[in-house]
Amino acid sequence: PVLVVDFGAQYAQLIARRVREASVYSEIVPHTITAEEVAAKNPIGIVLSGGPSSVYEEGAPSLDEGILELGVPTLGICYGFQVMARQLGGEVAHTGLREYGSTETTVRADDGNVLLGGQPEHQVTWMSHGDSVSVAPEGFEVLASTASTPVAAFANDEKKFYGVQWHPEVKHSQFGQRVLENFLHRAAGIAADWNPGNVIAEQIERIREQVGSARVISALSGGVDSAVSTALVQRAVGDQLTAVFVDHGLLRKGEREQVQNDYVAATGVNLVTVDAADTFLDALEGVSDPEQKRKIIGREFIRAFEQAELDVIASAAASGEKVKFLVQGTLYPDVVESGGGTGTANIKSHHNVGGLPEDLQFELVEPLRTLFKDEVRAIGRELGLPEAIVGRQPFPGPGLGIRIVGEVTRDRLALLREADAIAREELSAAGLDGEIWQCPVVLLADVRSVGVQGDGRTYGHPIVLRPVSSEDAMTADWTRLPYDVLARISNRITNEVAEVNRVVLDVTSKPPGTIEWE
Numbered sequence: 001p002v003l004v005v006d007f008g009a010q011y012a013q014l015i016a017r018r019v020r021e022a023s024v025y026s027e028i029v030p031h032t033i034t035a036e037e038v039a040a041k042n043p044i045g046i047v048l049s050g051g052p053s054s055v056y057e058e059g060a061p062s063l064d065e066g067i068l069e070l071g072v073p074t075l076g077i078c079y080g081f082q083v084m085a086r087q088l089g090g091e092v093a094h095t096g097l098r099e100y101g102s103t104e105t106t107v108r109a110d111d112g113n114v115l116l117g118g119q120p121e122h123q124v125t126w127m128s129h130g131d132s133v134s135v136a137p138e139g140f141e142v143l144a145s146t147a148s149t150p151v152a153a154f155a156n157d158e159k160k161f162y163g164v165q166w167h168p169e170v171k172h173s174q175f176g177q178r179v180l181e182n183f184l185h186r187a188a189g190i191a192a193d194w195n196p197g198n199v200i201a202e203q204i205e206r207i208r209e210q211v212g213s214a215r216v217i218s219a220l221s222g223g224v225d226s227a228v229s230t231a232l233v234q235r236a237v238g239d240q241l242t243a244v245f246v247d248h249g250l251l252r253k254g255e256r257e258q259v260q261n262d263y264v265a266a267t268g269v270n271l272v273t274v275d276a277a278d279t280f281l282d283a284l285e286g287v288s289d290p291e292q293k294r295k296i297i298g299r300e301f302i303r304a305f306e307q308a309e310l311d312v313i314a315s316a317a318a319s320g321e322k323v324k325f326l327v328q329g330t331l332y333p334d335v336v337e338s339g340g341g342t343g344t345a346n347i348k349s350h351h352n353v354g355g356l357p358e359d360l361q362f363e364l365v366e367p368l369r370t371l372f373k374d375e376v377r378a379i380g381r382e383l384g385l386p387e388a389i390v391g392r393q394p395f396p397g398p399g400l401g402i403r404i405v406g407e408v409t410r411d412r413l414a415l416l417r418e419a420d421a422i423a424r425e426e427l428s429a430a431g432l433d434g435e436i437w438q439c440p441v442v443l444l445a446d447v448r449s450v451g452v453q454g455d456g457r458t459y460g461h462p463i464v465l466r467p468v469s470s471e472d473a474m475t476a477d478w479t480r481l482p483y484d485v486l487a488r489i490s491n492r493i494t495n496e497v498a499e500v501n502r503v504v505l506d507v508t509s510k511p512p513g514t515i516e517w518e
């Protein structure tokens with residue numbers, strides 16, 4: 001693999017994705033990794049990520065010096081560039097001058113220059129740094145500069161060491177992807193031969209090896225991740241698999257049918273549906289605190305799931321087999337965030353990641369553990385899953401339960417379900433599904449406002465539309481939806497959903513807002 005060394009900013013994930021977009025397999029490792037550990041992974045390239053620190057700060061993250069002696073082609077980015085400069089004998093100056101955002105950069109674009117050759121001499125790059133490399137290490141050529149940074153990129157072709165002060169992984173860097181590709185393909189000579197498609201054969205092999213002839217159950221939520229992981233395992237072990245779908249009463253309109261009909265029709269999987277709406281809604285009675293709701297939903301989820309496990313075990317027991325494995329749709333970002341050791345804060349308790357009981361009797365099968373969401377979608381398509389499943393926008397496990405601000409009741413759920421269905425229908429009809437990451441529809445159940453409808457006064461609830469654009473849900477911006485689409489959604493919701501007399505638009509990015517309201 002290409003190893004992306006994480007210096008503690010969120011850029012590492014983005015770099016790993018961009019490397020994969022260049023058809024090269026990448027893995028993220030913490031900056032505390034030792035040279036021996038790196039060597040054991042047999043990397044064909046190393047990328048040192050940016051980070052929030054100054055190399056001069058007390059306790060600033062450092063790199064085992066042995067790593068740069070392994071003879072592996074290395075690209076340093078931003079903080080990683082400065083760490084490299086310093087370790088190899090260059091100088092990093094604390095100039096007090098900050099460069100932030102789009103920056104005019106002059107590059108040496110002659111063809112002999114492997115990293116930047118063939119690019120325009122003047123280009124815009126995206127910078128975010130306080131310190132600057134003032135003197136390149138011996139044996140290095142300076143490849144770029146800006147008004148305040150004399151050494152904005154360097155290269156040592158013999159050692160195959162490269163570095164850039166800017167962030168090539170960020171779209172605002174005009175030729176960013178080209179820099180990464182040049183490093184990978186031209187400088188390090190790595191072939192562009194990795195794609196999500198060839199993950200399928202490899203994973204099927206692995207699953208068969210892990211599972212043998214044992215029985216397997218899979219948690220199916222209707223979302224992309226669990227749909228694809230279930231389909232992969234089914235492809236690997238066929239009838240040994242039973243999928244379990246929990247209807248917790250917090251689903252959107254048509255969702256249960258989609259799983260029961262469309263998914264089963266597409267895959268022919270054995271499906272057990274657990275009817276747990278009453279249990280969930282009873283448990284949520286009188287609760288309006290968001291974290292308390294999430295915990296209750298998480299707990300009930302596990303209970304419903306244990307019940308299903310018992311049923312499957314009971315029926316399996318008849319044939320003398322025991323269920324040994326549980327399939328989860330865990331993705332790479334989940335793994336990085338929970339085990340990356342870089343101290344990412346837990347803002348919300350996601351229902352299915354840390355939520356499994358300690359004494360779980362199953363071994364986990366997680367075939368998507370190394371993949372990003374767009375890669376998972378590509379695999380789903382290869383596996384022949386219908387677009388309605390593979391292209392689905394994310395929907396949180398706790399469902400509409402965290403989209404009612406206030407107590408969750410059956411009446412409120414019915415109302416929100418209608419409003420949500422209208423918004424989704426209109427967004428799809430306007431061809432906007434591909435443009436938005438998702439559009440939570442939120443009911444402010446404890447808020448009322450005065451309106452007028454027909455001849456009379458109304459005193460109803462507001463519905464919030466929260467359309468967001470995002471690459472990975474870590475950050476997001478509110479989507480500038482066309483006014484006429486917003487108008488149609490608003491008209492229809494206020495006309496068709498009783499008790500709603502106002503529709504408002506959430507125009508907050510993430511951060512500071514999260515995508516969901518709770």
Ligand code: XMP
Nearest residue numbers: 349350351394395396397398473514515516
């Ligand atoms: P936030 O609200 O944290 O959401 O900005 C980020 C993304 O995660 C989804 N989300 C969840 N997904 N279980 C899930 O499976 C959860 O508990 C959960 N909470 C939030 C949210 O819809 C968004 O895509």
